[in-house]
Amino acid sequence: MSGGASIRRRRECLECHRRFTTFEHVDDIPLMIIKKDGRREPYHRDKVVAGIRIACQKRPISEDQIQDLTSQVEQSIFSQMEKEVESSVVGEMVMEHLRELDQVAYVRFASVYRSFKDVTEFLAELSSLMDQSRDKSKHKNPSRKKIIKWMAK
The missing domain is CATH 1.10.10 (Arc Repressor Mutant, subunit A)
Structure with missing residues (x-):
């Protein structure tokens, strides 16, 4: 329903019995990421994908696998139903999934992420x-x- 889509409903007033139309739409509230320095910025899937892609360079990992891993991380994040998530939580989730997918990619990601x-x-x-x-x-x-x-x- 995002992207301007709405639901049109015909209703009737219980007192005067007049019919009228309402339009309902979902207000998307962006997920905010709390950075290590306390700044907040909107979640961007592309940033997560880019970090995973760098860790997976020259490894036998397809773009589909990278996208699937990112989707799994997103599903975990959004299932928490929080408006704000610390970047460390996102990073740990990515590392957890990378550890299972490819250990070399995991070590690469961890070396940058954990500094x-x-x-x-x-x-x-x-x-x-x-x-x-x-x-x-x-x-x-x-x-x-x-x-x-x-x-x-």
Whole structure:
């Protein structure tokens, strides 16, 4: 019903019995994003898509998958029925979905979103991701120690 669409209704006054027409429309109230510095700005799907696209560059992820991921994040946000949402909530939702879709894209997004201060924080995130992968496969990843040693150099 957005975009100027309205519903036309014919009604009748209960007292004088005259008929009249009403037009009803939905007022779209934009979702506001609360930025880290406290500023508020309208939600823009394109910004979320752009961030995901950058994280997914040169990965085997289609545009349809990026759009689906964005739609899933939006569905989660809008289902909360809030007028304002912190940008950190949106970022965490994107990371949660990226973690399931592609771990490399997840690490790329997390490195920018979380603003790692040094390599130690980055390695801690990678280690956590590898632990989760190992738990899912229910067996130890023999190359994990080699990767950690190589990255610690």
